Structure formats: C-alpha cells, structure tokens
Amino acid sequence: MRHVAPTPPRRKLRVATASLAGCFGCHMSFLDIDERLLDLIDLVEFDRSPITDIKHCGPCDIGIIEGGVCNAENVHVLWELRANCKVLVALGACAVNGGLPAQRNHLDVGRCLTRVYRDRAGAAVPDDPELPLLLDKVRPLNEVVRIDFFIPGCPPSGDAIWKYLTDLISGRMPRLEHPMLHFD
Amino acid sequence: MSDDATFMLDGRPIRFVAGQSILEAATAAGTFIPNLCHHPEFKPHGSCKLCTVKVNGRASSACTTRARAGQEVASDTPELNRHRRTLLQMLFVEGNHFCPGCEKSGNCRLQALAYDLEMLNPHYEHFYPPRPIDASHPDVLIDFNRCILCALCVRASRDVDGKSVFALAGRGTAQHLVVDCPSGKLGDSDFAMTDKAAAVCPVGAILPKRVGFSVPIGERTFDVEPISAHAAHAAETRG
Amino acid sequence: MTTNEAALDTVLADLLARHGRDPGRLLQILLDVQARFARVPPEAVPKLAAALCLPIGEVESTVEFYSFLSRTSVGEYRVLFSDNITDRMLGNLTIFDHMAKRLGVRAGEVSDDGLVSLDTTSCTGMCDQGPAILVNGIAVTRMTLRRADQVCELIRSRVPVAEWPADFFRVDHNIRRADMLLAADFTPGSALKAAIGLGRDRFLEEMRISNLRGRGGAGFTTAVKWEAARNAAGDERYIVCNADEGEPGTFKDRVLLQYYPERVFEGMALAAYVIGARHGLLYLRGEYLYLRPRLEEKLTELRALGVLGRSIFGVDDFAFDIEIHMGAGAYVCGEETALIESLEGKAGRPRIRPPFPVTSGYRGRPTVVNNVETLAKVSEIALNGGAWYRGYGTRQSTGTKILSVSGDCARPGIYEYPFGVRISQVLEDCGARRPRAVQISGASGQCLTPREFGRRIAFEDVPTAGALMIFGDHRDMFEVALNFARFFRHESCGFCTPCRVGTTIQAKIMDKIAAGHGTQYEMNELEHLHEVMRTASHCGLGQTAGQAIADTITEFRGDYEKRLARKDFEPAFDLDAALDRARDITGRDDADSRLVDEGWHARETTR
Structure with missing residues (x-):
C-alpha cells in the first residue's frame, strides 16, 4: 500500500465517531490503520467517540458512523451527529444498507418481542423507558438523515478507511476503487 | 473479413462478424460493456439494461442491437455510467443484497459491476421485500432475496436442459422467479445439480449447498481483478 | 377427490374442449375460469398446465401478470373503480368511500361473507361519462352517490348483474364533431368490393398515396407496414386489430367499436386481402367486455354478407375470418409485441425488436398490428382513393x-x-x-x-x-402527475430494470411529496429517474413514465413547491410510525417512546 502523506489542513479537524446497530468491526478496522494513527492524530482531534469516551459531541468537521439504525436511540445519536458535523460519513455495510441487522426486516418486530419475552421467558415484554424502542425495520443511515459520504465494506479495510479519510481531510473528492472498494 | 466490417466504440474501431451484436463484438475484441442478463450461450434477453449504449446517438441495448458497419457507439461515457450506477442501485434496493453473508461475494457479477462503476451505496430507499428462501432441494439452495430477474436460469433450463424448471411470474416489482411443479418447491421439481441452470446465476440466488468459502473472501474472481479487466483477459485467452 | 375438485375438473374439461386445448388460448381459458370461480383456483394451475402441455411456471406467469385474474376470490361481485385523473376530478373517491362504508368492505378486500370486493383499476375508457366502475367486468357509467346506493342494494340482494337496470350500462357515443369518417354512411362490403375491383397491388398503391399513418401514436405508415408483411416469408400471415385502448383519457376506439364495428372489421379484411392473411385477431381490452356480444353478432352478420369467409366476393384465394381475444387488465399490452405475447396466451411482456411483427409476429409469422382507428380509415381509402384521402389534413399527417x-x-x-x-x-x-x-x-x-x-x-x-x-x-397539476405516477407503477410489466424499479421509486417519491415530506432533494431525484427511465427502458411505457412529471415540474413547479418541506432533507419514512409496533407491544407511551423530529435545524439553533 502506497503511503500517501495527506496535505495537512490549516487547523486540526474535529472528528466524531459513533457505532449504532453494528458490531464495532468498523471501528476495529479503523484502528487497523495502525501506525498511520500517528499521522492521523497530527491532522485531527477526536470529539465524541468510543475511542475518547466523550458521550455527546460538539461542533465537528467530520462525523463517522458505523452501523444501521435499528432503534429510537440510534436515531437520536444520528440526529446529534448530523446537527454537529459538517459532513457525515456512513462507515461500513450496516451504515450503508442496513447490513446483517437488516436481515430481521422480514420479521414482524412485535412478534419477535412477544416470542422472546412472553412465549419463551414467560415474562412481559419490558416497558422500561430506559430501553430504546425498536424500529419496525433496520435502516441505513441515509434513509434517516442526509449522509455525505459512504465507505462500504464489512468492514472496510484499514487501507480503504485511511485512503478515504485522507482524501477528505486533504480536500480531495474521496474515491474508492478496486481493490479497496469492497462490499464484503 | 473486409475492412469496412467495423464500427466505432468510444472512438476505437471494433471488427465484427455479420450477425454479431454490439456486445458480442465488443466482448470478442476485449472491450467490456457492462452487462448482467447476458450470457454468450443464450439468446439475448435485454432486460437488465446495464449494456445500454448510444448507437449513433440513440440509446439501445448492446446485447440486442446488431453490429453494423460504420456505427458510432458510445459506451464508456460519464452519462451512461451514471445511468448504469443508477440501474445497479435500483437492483440493490429492490432485493435484499447483503454481500457479507453471501457465498457468492467476490464471484458475483452484480457486486463486481458495482465495484467497477464505483457504486458506493444503494442510494434509494430499500424495498426490503420479504422473500422466503427455498432450501427444499438436496443439492441447491434458492435465495430469492438476491434474484435480479435476469432470466438466465429460465433460459438455461428451457433452452439447454430442456426442462423449463423456472419462469418469471408477476408484474412490476411483484415479478418473481417461480419453479415448475405444483408445490412450487425446487425439491419437487426435476431440477438437478448438473443442470446448466444451476451454473448460470450471476448473483447468489442459485447456489450449491455444502460449498462454503472453499476460496476465501479476498481471493475470488473479482477480488483478484475488476470485472472489466477480467472480461478483457477472457477475450485474450480465447484469442 | 372432493366435490369441489370434481366440479373444477368438469368446468376445466368443458373449457378446454371449447378452446380446442390450444395453449395459445391460455389467457382466454383463464378469463373463463376467473369468471366462473371469481378467482383462478390454485389447483387449476397444474391441471391446465398438464392439459395444455405447458410448464406450470408459464401458467403461473400468465395468471400473475393480469390485473383481472386473481388467485384469491374477488367475491361474487367485483366492483372496480376507474381511477384515472378524470374520474378523480369527477369525484370518484367520494363515491368509492361511500360504497366501501355501505358495503362494509375495505379497498382491495373482499367482504367477510365473500359477497363483494371493492378496488380501483386503471382508466376504463369512460372519461367522458365517468366516474365509471366495472361490475364483474361490465362497465357502469355516470356514477353518483344515488347510483352507488342502488348498486349496493342490488349487490346486497344478490341480483345478477344481467338483471340490473339497463340505464346503468348505457354508454353514450358523445360524438360532438363528425367529419369524413364519423359522418359518412357505410355499406358493409362496399370498401372490400372496391379494393377487389382495383386488385391487391393497385389498392396497396392507393394506400401508399393516401399516406395513412398509424393512429396508435407511433405514426408508422400503414402501407409500408402492410407491404413488409406481404413480402415477408411465412406460411401464414395475421392481421391484428389493437383494441387494447388503455392509454388513460382515450376512448375513441371504444366508440368506433361500438358504433362503427363494420368499418373496423372491413379494414381488417382489406388488410388481409393485401397481405394474404387468413386469420384476423381483434385484441379487445378487458374493460370493454361489454362490447363483446355485439361484436360477435356483427361478425356473424359480416359472415352472412360474405365480407368474411371463404372466396370472399368471388376471389378464390381470399379467405378471411376474425376472432376476438380479450385482454385482462394490462396497459402494456397496447404495445404491439406485448399484445402479441398476450394473444399467444402469455404474460404481456414486450419482445425484443427486431424482429418486428411484420416479419415475425403472432406465432412467429408475419403479422400486421394496426390500431382500431387506422383500420376504420382504411375503408375510406378503398372507397374514395388515396388522392382524395390526402386532400384532408396536412402533408405529413393526412386525413x-x-x-x-x-x-x-x-x-x-x-x-x-x-x-x-x-x-x-x-x-x-x-x-x-x-x-x-x-x-x-x-x-x-x-x-x-x-x-x-x-x-x-x-x-x-x-x-x-x-x-x-x-x-x-x-x-392542481401535481395531483395529475401523482395519478400518472401511480398508474405507471401499477402498469409496469417488470421486464426491464429501469421501468420496473424506476416507476416504483418514482411513485414513492411522489407519495412522499404528496404527504408534505418532499424536499428539493426529491425534486432532483425525479428528474434523474426520468432521464434514466427514458434512456434505458425497453419500451415506450418506461420511456415515457416520467414525462408527465418532468413536464409539470417545468411548467407548474409551484404545485410541487407548495408541498415541499422547508428543509434540505426528510427521512425516507415516518420515523415515529416505525415505532408503532414496538410501542404497541410494550404498551409504552413515555416521551422516549416517541420520535418527534423537531429536526436537526431546530437542535442546532438551540445548542
């Protein structure tokens, strides 16, 4: 992999990341950029992110979101990032088309809850307001808010993420081509 | 072949034999025109529309348009590629295409074309249609979620296997693949693993059972090279 | 074997015999099955497949393609409301809702007692005397709330449709301006005799001089089409009259068939004379079923007059007869190759052209497909000559x-x-x-x-x-475009990607705008979809499916814009409604169980 040194921006860009209905695999892959993390840290600083453990985000340049939207909480997180980030990047298969979680979409969510809690456990379906309510279908991010960029892949490789982000940070139109463009 | 039996494809002369379609001639010459429902062994179907080109300025399917001397054909243009990307996105949202869980990933022509045309997301609202799978056959699985209605299995079964196991039924987006037997289950039909129809699906809708990851992800046909380069190499090999 | 199955077998045996066990008549057989059982029973499919030596899949393919065939029962009375924009403008929805309430049945469903179903259908060609409905396939015009009450009463009392007041079924011609065709008297046989007097070649020459062009919309020169079919190789040739008048807002063929059928049939005979066809097929759209008995009578009359039959008017090698095929609710069958597929009993998916029907059409033989109006005009040319005909109209558009x-x-x-x-x-x-x-x-x-x-x-x-x-x-021109968008979604045959998926996405976007959730983003999407459908679709349906939207966006943008949300993005679906099911099961109604989109703009400003 050719190591492209990104053009540094005039100031460090603020980046937020979040994981919705996903497996954190995309975040792990993000960390797979390995030593390039050191390059990245010269260019950006992290706001809300599982990496920083900051719970809510302030104004950011780039928001990176992994996972699809499966419940009300996901929607709120997505709204927060959309409201605070200049550009939003959908990272990975679930964010892009719902991914594996969306394979529940042919099932009736009411029947799922009843089956799991009432029929099997003999308990009531929990009504605790702390628990986010499930949407009837798992959706990709762009069906809920405006998304500016997409990085498909399950997960996208560290190289693909690095290429895409450095394009973005350097102000180039980000592009993914063979062999970095992958849906699997 | 006389010199005048050529047409121009994106500014390059392509020689052809009388009776060849634009797609066949281009393929033989090692120039890739995106396509999904085409297969060199079967009658053209012309339904996927990925091979839409402009012939003397008029849009038509390269697979069903006869090559003629002097034609000016445009294929690899930003406008037509934008349309193709849209057509791919339509196919992706119409079905349930979850590549990470599909054994065909890496060998799938739909996916490979999406790579080639740099389709980064399906763009449109997903239909998420409920499409139960058919696992009734001992050797072959049909996952209707991935069917793109290209009718290759229909043609293979009818024209090569002489069985007509498959047909397309329904109208509009309700169109779907049906199996020729009273139960509608593949296991009750006379379909066999050795049928041509078992080997022509361009996506992961018709898959052999008990074959999984014998070639690892990342090392499959279109992981190794883009579909366009693959087509060009195939033409060289045929020489 | 159950009695039901025995009954089914008896009916099928009878139908198969009547249709000569001809697989090409599959659609006609299925229509009879539907009329008899108010559905196509699932058991009938393999039985028909076996009897006709067809794969089951092919029978399924036909069953599922046509709107007027259904797998589940449509009730003893099937009421279909024509839902063209003109019916809407005449208030059909009010009447629909009224009937739904009175009959206790919801749109698209059958009443619990299996008596009646209520639904909408594409334009039934009664736009000048709507709102119109079809009851068990027969047209009822000029619906009012009062007439709706009467219809409900007749249905509740199970009065057979044949015994309903005749006035319900009155279809007026409403001819407001008659010119060379509609005002002229016509004696059946006269045109054919005149053409025979000229001989085949000279009559074709007159046709060429007339420059008569097809009235179905494409405007192809009729004489050229005939000549191509005449010169094409084939052991048999066919004349097909395209009476699948499905284009919303069009009803002139209906008037011609009802009031000038001898003109149309004689036009077919004239074409047959020129190209050497022995068989003619009239493909009548299912919505015009009410015309069929009269048309059959007319054919019998023409046979008696010698206009149809063997050695017509003493010409030894001129034998010709006409058969009526019914359509079954599929607009795409107006496309000539889809129509031919339908005539062959199959789903009406347009074929790849070339080959064109003139060389390989019905049953692979040279076939001329002409519109009803085109054929009606042919008799004028036979009687008065091509030069006379050319005296009307413009140079490029004669008559x-x-x-x-x-x-x-x-x-x-x-x-x-x-x-x-x-x-x-x-x-x-x-x-x-x-x-x-x-x-x-x-x-x-x-x-x-x-x-x-x-x-x-x-x-x-x-x-x-x-x-x-x-x-x-x-x-409101948005309403017009919305009506058309839904029409195309319903009528797309599904063969090619751009039309199949594009018409659905287009209609979804129009619905979203109609619900007040559209933005400039959706407007851009509509334009792009039209471009892709127009360029890449297989036939005219998809190529034109976005035209009305494109036109109304250009000319009446305000009608769209007044519906747009003041945002740059709206979700693809109703977020809060997507929680309904979970809310229902958990019984929650707390604040967190709601997704009220105060919008991220609102959040941004409060921060």
Whole structure:
C-alpha cells in the first residue's frame, strides 16, 4: 500500500465517531490503520467517540458512523451527529444498507418481542423507558438523515478507511476503487 | 473479413462478424460493456439494461442491437455510467443484497459491476421485500432475496436442459422467479445439480449447498481483478 | 377427490374442449375460469398446465401478470373503480368511500361473507361519462352517490348483474364533431368490393398515396407496414386489430367499436386481402367486455354478407375470418409485441425488436398490428382513393384524427378533425373555459400550457394517440402527475430494470411529496429517474413514465413547491410510525417512546 502523506489542513479537524446497530468491526478496522494513527492524530482531534469516551459531541468537521439504525436511540445519536458535523460519513455495510441487522426486516418486530419475552421467558415484554424502542425495520443511515459520504465494506479495510479519510481531510473528492472498494 | 466490417466504440474501431451484436463484438475484441442478463450461450434477453449504449446517438441495448458497419457507439461515457450506477442501485434496493453473508461475494457479477462503476451505496430507499428462501432441494439452495430477474436460469433450463424448471411470474416489482411443479418447491421439481441452470446465476440466488468459502473472501474472481479487466483477459485467452 | 375438485375438473374439461386445448388460448381459458370461480383456483394451475402441455411456471406467469385474474376470490361481485385523473376530478373517491362504508368492505378486500370486493383499476375508457366502475367486468357509467346506493342494494340482494337496470350500462357515443369518417354512411362490403375491383397491388398503391399513418401514436405508415408483411416469408400471415385502448383519457376506439364495428372489421379484411392473411385477431381490452356480444353478432352478420369467409366476393384465394381475444387488465399490452405475447396466451411482456411483427409476429409469422382507428380509415381509402384521402389534413399527417376529449369542459366526448387543427380550436369547440393545461395523448403524452395552445394536432407538431384531457385553472397539476405516477407503477410489466424499479421509486417519491415530506432533494431525484427511465427502458411505457412529471415540474413547479418541506432533507419514512409496533407491544407511551423530529435545524439553533 502506497503511503500517501495527506496535505495537512490549516487547523486540526474535529472528528466524531459513533457505532449504532453494528458490531464495532468498523471501528476495529479503523484502528487497523495502525501506525498511520500517528499521522492521523497530527491532522485531527477526536470529539465524541468510543475511542475518547466523550458521550455527546460538539461542533465537528467530520462525523463517522458505523452501523444501521435499528432503534429510537440510534436515531437520536444520528440526529446529534448530523446537527454537529459538517459532513457525515456512513462507515461500513450496516451504515450503508442496513447490513446483517437488516436481515430481521422480514420479521414482524412485535412478534419477535412477544416470542422472546412472553412465549419463551414467560415474562412481559419490558416497558422500561430506559430501553430504546425498536424500529419496525433496520435502516441505513441515509434513509434517516442526509449522509455525505459512504465507505462500504464489512468492514472496510484499514487501507480503504485511511485512503478515504485522507482524501477528505486533504480536500480531495474521496474515491474508492478496486481493490479497496469492497462490499464484503 | 473486409475492412469496412467495423464500427466505432468510444472512438476505437471494433471488427465484427455479420450477425454479431454490439456486445458480442465488443466482448470478442476485449472491450467490456457492462452487462448482467447476458450470457454468450443464450439468446439475448435485454432486460437488465446495464449494456445500454448510444448507437449513433440513440440509446439501445448492446446485447440486442446488431453490429453494423460504420456505427458510432458510445459506451464508456460519464452519462451512461451514471445511468448504469443508477440501474445497479435500483437492483440493490429492490432485493435484499447483503454481500457479507453471501457465498457468492467476490464471484458475483452484480457486486463486481458495482465495484467497477464505483457504486458506493444503494442510494434509494430499500424495498426490503420479504422473500422466503427455498432450501427444499438436496443439492441447491434458492435465495430469492438476491434474484435480479435476469432470466438466465429460465433460459438455461428451457433452452439447454430442456426442462423449463423456472419462469418469471408477476408484474412490476411483484415479478418473481417461480419453479415448475405444483408445490412450487425446487425439491419437487426435476431440477438437478448438473443442470446448466444451476451454473448460470450471476448473483447468489442459485447456489450449491455444502460449498462454503472453499476460496476465501479476498481471493475470488473479482477480488483478484475488476470485472472489466477480467472480461478483457477472457477475450485474450480465447484469442 | 372432493366435490369441489370434481366440479373444477368438469368446468376445466368443458373449457378446454371449447378452446380446442390450444395453449395459445391460455389467457382466454383463464378469463373463463376467473369468471366462473371469481378467482383462478390454485389447483387449476397444474391441471391446465398438464392439459395444455405447458410448464406450470408459464401458467403461473400468465395468471400473475393480469390485473383481472386473481388467485384469491374477488367475491361474487367485483366492483372496480376507474381511477384515472378524470374520474378523480369527477369525484370518484367520494363515491368509492361511500360504497366501501355501505358495503362494509375495505379497498382491495373482499367482504367477510365473500359477497363483494371493492378496488380501483386503471382508466376504463369512460372519461367522458365517468366516474365509471366495472361490475364483474361490465362497465357502469355516470356514477353518483344515488347510483352507488342502488348498486349496493342490488349487490346486497344478490341480483345478477344481467338483471340490473339497463340505464346503468348505457354508454353514450358523445360524438360532438363528425367529419369524413364519423359522418359518412357505410355499406358493409362496399370498401372490400372496391379494393377487389382495383386488385391487391393497385389498392396497396392507393394506400401508399393516401399516406395513412398509424393512429396508435407511433405514426408508422400503414402501407409500408402492410407491404413488409406481404413480402415477408411465412406460411401464414395475421392481421391484428389493437383494441387494447388503455392509454388513460382515450376512448375513441371504444366508440368506433361500438358504433362503427363494420368499418373496423372491413379494414381488417382489406388488410388481409393485401397481405394474404387468413386469420384476423381483434385484441379487445378487458374493460370493454361489454362490447363483446355485439361484436360477435356483427361478425356473424359480416359472415352472412360474405365480407368474411371463404372466396370472399368471388376471389378464390381470399379467405378471411376474425376472432376476438380479450385482454385482462394490462396497459402494456397496447404495445404491439406485448399484445402479441398476450394473444399467444402469455404474460404481456414486450419482445425484443427486431424482429418486428411484420416479419415475425403472432406465432412467429408475419403479422400486421394496426390500431382500431387506422383500420376504420382504411375503408375510406378503398372507397374514395388515396388522392382524395390526402386532400384532408396536412402533408405529413393526412386525413382526420379522432380525439377523445375529457376533463374540464362543457362538452366532453368524441371530436373528429382534419389533422392540423389547433388545440385552441378543440378547446373552444368543447367549451373549455380557462384551461390551465392540456394533457395530450394520455399519461404517457405531453402536458401543454396555454402558450402552446396555438400548436397543431399532427405527427409533425403535436402527435397524439387521441387523448386530450383538459385541466381548468383551479386544478392542481401535481395531483395529475401523482395519478400518472401511480398508474405507471401499477402498469409496469417488470421486464426491464429501469421501468420496473424506476416507476416504483418514482411513485414513492411522489407519495412522499404528496404527504408534505418532499424536499428539493426529491425534486432532483425525479428528474434523474426520468432521464434514466427514458434512456434505458425497453419500451415506450418506461420511456415515457416520467414525462408527465418532468413536464409539470417545468411548467407548474409551484404545485410541487407548495408541498415541499422547508428543509434540505426528510427521512425516507415516518420515523415515529416505525415505532408503532414496538410501542404497541410494550404498551409504552413515555416521551422516549416517541420520535418527534423537531429536526436537526431546530437542535442546532438551540445548542
């Protein structure tokens, strides 16, 4: 992999990341950029992110979101990032088309809850307001808010993420081509 | 072949034999025109529309348009590629295409074309249609979620296997693949693993059972090279 | 074997015998099955497949393709409301809701007692006397709330449709302007005798001189088509009359078939004489089922007169007869190759062209497919000659054109004009006060605004298959485009990707805008979809499916914009409604169980 040194921006860009209905695999892959993390840290600083453990985000340049939207909480997180980030990047298969979680979409969510809690456990379906309510279908991010960029892949490789982000940070139109463009 | 039996494809002369379609001639010459429902062994179907080109300025399917001397054909243009990307996105949202869980990933022509045309997301609202799978056959699985209605299995079964196991039924987006037997289950039909129809699906809708990851992800046909380069190499090999 | 199955076997055996066990008559057999059982019973499919030596899949394919065939019962009485924009403008929805309430049945469903079902259907061709419905396939015109009550009462009392008041089924011709065709007397056989007098070649020459062009919309020169079919190799040739008048807003073929059938049939015989066809097929759209008995009688009369039969008017090698095939609710079958597929009993998916029907059409033989109006005009040329015919109309568009006028005007109906008539003239004649727009040639045609009313009806200016729908200055043109978008979604055959998926996405976007959730983003999407569908679709349906939207966006953007949300993005779906199911099961109603989109703009400003 050719190591492209990104053009540094005039100031460090603020980046937020979040994981919705996903497996954190995309975040792990993000960390797979390995030593390039050191390059990245010269260019950006992290706001809300599982990496920083900051719970809510302030104004950011780039928001990176992994996972699809499966419940009300996901929607709120997505709204927060959309409201605070200049550009939003959908990272990975679930964010892009719902991914594996969306394979529940042919099932009736009411029947799922009843089956799991009432029929099997003999308990009531929990009504605790702390628990986010499930949407009837798992959706990709762009069906809920405006998304500016997409990085498909399950997960996208560290190289693909690095290429895409450095394009973005350097102000180039980000592009993914063979062999970095992958849906699997 | 006389010199005048050529047409121009994106500014390059392509020689052809009388009776060849634009797609066949281009393929033989090692120039890739995106396509999904085409297969060199079967009658053209012309339904996927990925091979839409402009012939003397008029849009038509390269697979069903006869090559003629002097034609000016445009294929690899930003406008037509934008349309193709849209057509791919339509196919992706119409079905349930979850590549990470599909054994065909890496060998799938739909996916490979999406790579080639740099389709980064399906763009449109997903239909998420409920499409139960058919696992009734001992050797072959049909996952209707991935069917793109290209009718290759229909043609293979009818024209090569002489069985007509498959047909397309329904109208509009309700169109779907049906199996020729009273139960509608593949296991009750006379379909066999050795049928041509078992080997022509361009996506992961018709898959052999008990074959999984014998070639690892990342090392499959279109992981190794883009579909366009693959087509060009195939033409060289045929020489 | 159960009694039901025994009954089914008896019925099928009888039907198969009547249709000569001809697999090509599959659709006709299925229509009879549907009429008999109010559905196509699932057990019938493998039985028919076996009897006709067809794969089951192919029978399924036909069953599932046509709107008028159904796998589940549609009730003893199937009520279908024509849902063209003109029916909407005449208040069909109010009547629909009224009937739904009175009959206790919901749209698209069958009443619990299996008595009646209620649904909408594409334009039934009664735009000048709507709102119209079909009851068990038979047209009922001029629906009012009062008539709806009467219909409900008749259904509840289980009175057979054949015994309903005749006035319900009255279909007026509403001929408001008759010209060379509609005003002329005609003696059956006279045109054929005249052509025979000339001989095949000279009559074809007269046809060529007349420059008669197809009235179905494409405007192909009839003589050229005939000659191509005549010269094509084949042991058999066919004449097909395309009476699948499905284009919303068009009803002139219905009037011709009801009031001038001998003209149409004789036109077919004339074509047969020229090209050497022995068989003619009239493909009658299912919505015009009410015409069938009279047409069959007319055929019998013509046989008695010797216009049809063997050695017609003493010409030894001229034998010709006509058979009527029914359509079953599929607009796409108006496309000639889809129509041929349908005639062969299959799903009506347009074929790849070439080969064109003139070389390989019905059953792979040379086939001429002509529109009803085109064929009716042929007799004029036989009687009066090509030069006389050319005296009417314009140089490139000779003769007259019959227009179906509907919508906001005092005198909707049939208007025959020489080609070249200005649209403003038509509007004046029909009493259209302050028209805001005119939709020419149906849902797939073009939308014209007053500054274009000076244009002429002619192939070289404003071509039309005959529909002219008028929208007054109080009409909302978005509603018109929305109606058409839903029509195309319903009618797309599904063969090619751009039309199959594109018409659905397009209709979804239009629905989203209608619900007040559209933004500029959706407007851009509509334009792009139209471009892709127009460029890449297999047939005219998809190529024109976005035209009305594109036109109305250009001309009546305000009608869209007033519906747009003041945001740059709206979700693809109703977020809060997506929680309904989970809310319902958990019984929650707390604040966190709601997704109230105060919008991220609102959040941004409060931060």
